[in-house]
């Protein structure tokens with residue numbers, strides 16, 4: 001068990017353990033912080049940034065991503081200020097055009113009063129949360145989904161588009177995907193090809 005850490009979240013004194021993240025400490029204290037790319041089973045990835053919070057230590061205040069930010073002794077955290085709500089609204093406006101049909105995104109947009117986005121982006125059914133990539137690699141020990149490209153070109157790709165096909169066809173990533181990309185991939189037959197369909201030399 002890690003060293004005990006005492007911090008303050010939304011004015012409440014919270015006991016945590018060294019190594020925990022601010023999001024975990026808040027959850028333990030019954031304080032809700034919105035998330036889109038977080039999953040307890042997986043290594044946090046900090047992709048969607050919707051979980052950002054205000055963190056103050058030694059008189060210095062920063063906005064940090066709570067699902068990856070570690071607890072610190074004496075840290076003071078605010079999870080729901082006016083500025084945080086404004087920042088979350090902008091993030092939602094940026095993500096909504098990418099996956100306009102996404103249930104989790106729409107729910108959060110409604111909660112934060114985002115009716116429509118000022119940004120125009122080609123819909124991809126993917127907010128690059130990385131849940132499918134991480135779940136496949138970390139839990140299933142397969143690599144059927146991966147990230148390709150950088151910056152604005154970044155996207156997820158399904159093998160056999162880019163690599164030896166390793167999808168175990170478990171379909172467990174379906175329920176994780178907030179944007180709908182996985183269902184789209186399935187409809188294109190990318191998740192149901194036999195393992196021998198396209199393989200690298202030396203692989204079955």
Ligand code: FES
Nearest residue numbers: 046048049051067
């Ligand atoms: S939930 Fe923390 S960055 Fe997505």
